[in-house]
Amino acid sequence: MSPNIVLVVTIGVLFAAGVYLLLERSLSRVLIGVILIGNGANLLFLVAGGAAGRPPIVGATPEGQMSDPLPQAMVxxxxxxxxxxxxxxxxxxxxxxxxxxxxxVQDDVEDRNIARLAAANERATTDADTEVAAETLDEEAAEARDETDEGAPARVLEGER
Amino acid sequence: MSDLSWIVPLPVVIPLSAAGLALALYRRPNVQRLVSVTALSLVLAVSVTLLVLADDGPLVVDVGGWAAPVGIDLVADRLSALMLTISSAVTLCVLLYSLAQGGEDDEESAPVSIYHPTYLVLTAGVANAFLSGDLFNLYVGFEILLAASYVLITLGGTGERIRAGTIYIVVALLSSVLFLVAIAMIYAATGTVNLAQLALRLPEIDPGVRLVLQVLLLLAFAIKAAIFPLSAWLPDSYPTAPAPVTAVFAGLLTKVGVYAIIRAQTLLFPDGRLDDALLWAALATMVIGILGAVAQDDIKRLLSFTLVSHIGFMVFGIALATDLGYTAAIYYVAHHITVQTALFLVVGLVERAGGSTSLTKLGGLAKLTPVLAILFFVPAMNLAGIPPLSGFLGKVGLLEAGVQVGTPLAYVLVVGSVVTSLLTLYALVKAWNKAFWQTPSEPRPPVRLPFGMVAPTAALVAVGLLLTVAAGPLYAYTERAAVDLAERSPYVDAVLPDGERGQGVSDDVAEDEG
Structure with a gap:
C-alpha cells in the first residue's frame, strides 16, 4: 500500500511550519508551532493506520472493509x-x-554571567581563598596551618567580632 | 504467583485515586496530607512486594481483560520492580520533606493546595512509565508525569519560574512529539505497539527502516534523559523550582528516560548498531557535564550539571550491551536516584541555613550546623565515588564491564569515566570548602533546622548507605535482571505465552463460552 500523497505533503508542510515557529522567541508563536507539529504527528498516525475504510464496528461493516481502529484511538x-x-x-x-x-522566552542570567566571566578570563568566584595571600605555597601553608593561630582567615573572623 | 498479579496496577491506581481525593479535599490541608502520605506508603509496600515477586518471573496484567497485543498490558519484571521500589522510596521521603517545609514557611516557597494532587499524579505517571508493556502506554505515562511536572516547576508562577518553565516545557513537548512520531512510524512498519510483540516483529523488517525507528526513539528518550547534546535544557530549568520539586525531578524524571533507553536497547533493538554512537554520547555527556559543574557558582546549578554528567555513566553501561554493562548500569541508576535526590534535599536545607545557594555567599556552615555538614558530606562523597560507598561500587562495575569489552573505544570510556569521577570529586569538594569551611562574609545567626525536613533527608542518605551495605544481594538482583533483559525471552514469554496472544480474557467472552 502506498500512502496518500496529499496527506504526506500536508504532514511535511505542518512539520516545516511548526519547526520554523518553534524557533521564534515569542511564546505564543512557539505555541502555534507546537500545535502544528502535534497535528502533523496526528496525521502521520492516520497514514500509519493504512488505507481508509468503513467504521470498524463488528456487525455493521464486513471485516475486509474496516479501517484500522487502533491508530484512531491513539490519535x-x-x-x-x-x-x-x-x-x-x-x-x-x-x-x-x-x-x-x-x-x-528570556535568557538565563546565570548562563550569561558565567559566559561573561569566561570571556574576561576571570574566576567564577573571588574570595579569601582565591586571593594570593603569600608568595609561595609553603608560606601560604605556614600562614593558614592553624585556625587558632594568627592565620589570615582567623584574623578576619576576630576583626569582625 | 499469577494469583498476586492483581497488585501490578496498584502503583498507578493508588496515587491517581488519591490525587482525585486530595484535590476534592483542598479545603482541608491536614486530611490532604494524610491521604498523600498513606497513598505513597501503600505504593512503597506494593513496590517492595513486586520486587520480591518479580524475582520469580515477570508479572503481567492485561488491563481490562483485553489480551495483550491488542489491549494494554502492564509488566513488572525485575528491572521495573527495582526502579519502582527505589522511586517510591524516594517520592515518599521527598513528600515528607515538603510536608515539613510547608509547615515551616507558609507562603511563597511552600507547597500550595495544588501541590499534593499534582505530586501524586507525578508518581502515578512515573509508575505507569516503569510498568508499561506497551509503547503507547509508555507515551501516556510520560505525558502524565510531564504534565504534572509542568505544574510543579511553575508552582507559584513567579517570573523566574515562568522563565525556567518555558524552556523546560517547550523542550519536553518537542521530545513528546518526537516520541509520538516514532510510535506512528513503528506502527506503520510493524502494525503493533506492544513491546513484546515488537520484540518479535522488529527483527523481520528492513534493517534501514529499523535503524531510523531506533534513532527516533532514542532521540526522544535522550532528550528526556538529558544526554549531551540534548541536555542543555536541564541546568537552565531545574534549579529555580522549590527544593523538594527539584529533588524529585533530578532523582526520577531523567531516570525514566534512562529506563526507556534500557528497554528500547534490550527488548526492541538488541542488534546494537548504535552502540558506538551511544558510547560517544556517553563520553561527551560525562565530560562536558562535569566541566559545566566545575564552572558553576550556584550549588543547585552545580548539582544539575553533575546530574547530566552522571547520566553519561548509565548510558556507558547500556551502550556496552553486555550483561556486566547492564548490571552495572541498573545498579548505577538505583544508586544515582537516591544520592542525587538526597543532595538536592540537603541543598534545600543549606539554602535555609545559609540564606543562599551561591557558593560565594555561603560559608561556615560546618560550624553552624554540623548535622547538615554530615548530611552533605556522605552523599557528596557517594556521588564522587569514594570507596566503600555505592557510587564507588557502581563505577567499579562500569569500569570492569568496559575493560571486559576491551575495544579501544571502551577503554577511552573507561578513562573518561575515571576523569569524570575525579572532576566530580573536585567540584563537590570545592562546594564543600566554600559552603562549609569558608569564613562567612557576614556572620549568620544560628538556625534550627526543622526535624521534619532533616529526618527525611537523613532517611534518604541512609537508603544510599543501605545500597552500599546491601550491595551484594542488590548487585546479584540487578545481574539477574540484566541477564533476563539480554535474553529477552522471559519478558516476551510472560506477555505472550503462546507467541500470539496474552492471557487476558474479558468477562463477556468468558460468559459466552461458559
Whole structure:
C-alpha cells in the first residue's frame, strides 16, 4: 500500500511550519508551532493506520472493509493530551505577559554571567581563598596551618567580632 | 504467583485515586496530607512486594481483560520492580520533606493546595512509565508525569519560574512529539505497539527502516534523559523550582528516560548498531557535564550539571550491551536516584541555613550546623565515588564491564569515566570548602533546622548507605535482571505465552463460552 500523497505533503508542510515557529522567541508563536507539529504527528498516525475504510464496528461493516481502529484511538489520546498542553502553554504565555508585558522566552542570567566571566578570563568566584595571600605555597601553608593561630582567615573572623 | 498479579496496577491506581481525593479535599490541608502520605506508603509496600515477586518471573496484567497485543498490558519484571521500589522510596521521603517545609514557611516557597494532587499524579505517571508493556502506554505515562511536572516547576508562577518553565516545557513537548512520531512510524512498519510483540516483529523488517525507528526513539528518550547534546535544557530549568520539586525531578524524571533507553536497547533493538554512537554520547555527556559543574557558582546549578554528567555513566553501561554493562548500569541508576535526590534535599536545607545557594555567599556552615555538614558530606562523597560507598561500587562495575569489552573505544570510556569521577570529586569538594569551611562574609545567626525536613533527608542518605551495605544481594538482583533483559525471552514469554496472544480474557467472552 502506498500512502496518500496529499496527506504526506500536508504532514511535511505542518512539520516545516511548526519547526520554523518553534524557533521564534515569542511564546505564543512557539505555541502555534507546537500545535502544528502535534497535528502533523496526528496525521502521520492516520497514514500509519493504512488505507481508509468503513467504521470498524463488528456487525455493521464486513471485516475486509474496516479501517484500522487502533491508530484512531491513539490519535484521539494524543489530541486530548495536546489540548491540555496547549491550554497550559497559553496560561504560561499569559502569565509571562502579566509579569513582563511580553511573552518572549528570556535568557538565563546565570548562563550569561558565567559566559561573561569566561570571556574576561576571570574566576567564577573571588574570595579569601582565591586571593594570593603569600608568595609561595609553603608560606601560604605556614600562614593558614592553624585556625587558632594568627592565620589570615582567623584574623578576619576576630576583626569582625 | 499469577494469583498476586492483581497488585501490578496498584502503583498507578493508588496515587491517581488519591490525587482525585486530595484535590476534592483542598479545603482541608491536614486530611490532604494524610491521604498523600498513606497513598505513597501503600505504593512503597506494593513496590517492595513486586520486587520480591518479580524475582520469580515477570508479572503481567492485561488491563481490562483485553489480551495483550491488542489491549494494554502492564509488566513488572525485575528491572521495573527495582526502579519502582527505589522511586517510591524516594517520592515518599521527598513528600515528607515538603510536608515539613510547608509547615515551616507558609507562603511563597511552600507547597500550595495544588501541590499534593499534582505530586501524586507525578508518581502515578512515573509508575505507569516503569510498568508499561506497551509503547503507547509508555507515551501516556510520560505525558502524565510531564504534565504534572509542568505544574510543579511553575508552582507559584513567579517570573523566574515562568522563565525556567518555558524552556523546560517547550523542550519536553518537542521530545513528546518526537516520541509520538516514532510510535506512528513503528506502527506503520510493524502494525503493533506492544513491546513484546515488537520484540518479535522488529527483527523481520528492513534493517534501514529499523535503524531510523531506533534513532527516533532514542532521540526522544535522550532528550528526556538529558544526554549531551540534548541536555542543555536541564541546568537552565531545574534549579529555580522549590527544593523538594527539584529533588524529585533530578532523582526520577531523567531516570525514566534512562529506563526507556534500557528497554528500547534490550527488548526492541538488541542488534546494537548504535552502540558506538551511544558510547560517544556517553563520553561527551560525562565530560562536558562535569566541566559545566566545575564552572558553576550556584550549588543547585552545580548539582544539575553533575546530574547530566552522571547520566553519561548509565548510558556507558547500556551502550556496552553486555550483561556486566547492564548490571552495572541498573545498579548505577538505583544508586544515582537516591544520592542525587538526597543532595538536592540537603541543598534545600543549606539554602535555609545559609540564606543562599551561591557558593560565594555561603560559608561556615560546618560550624553552624554540623548535622547538615554530615548530611552533605556522605552523599557528596557517594556521588564522587569514594570507596566503600555505592557510587564507588557502581563505577567499579562500569569500569570492569568496559575493560571486559576491551575495544579501544571502551577503554577511552573507561578513562573518561575515571576523569569524570575525579572532576566530580573536585567540584563537590570545592562546594564543600566554600559552603562549609569558608569564613562567612557576614556572620549568620544560628538556625534550627526543622526535624521534619532533616529526618527525611537523613532517611534518604541512609537508603544510599543501605545500597552500599546491601550491595551484594542488590548487585546479584540487578545481574539477574540484566541477564533476563539480554535474553529477552522471559519478558516476551510472560506477555505472550503462546507467541500470539496474552492471557487476558474479558468477562463477556468468558460468559459466552461458559
Amino acid at each position: 484521539l489520546t494524543a489530541i486530548v493530551i495536546t489540548l491540555g498542553m496547549t491550554a497550559f502553554l497559553l496560561a504560561m504565555a499569559y502569565r509571562s505577559w502579566q509579569l513582563h508585558r511580553h511573552d518572549e
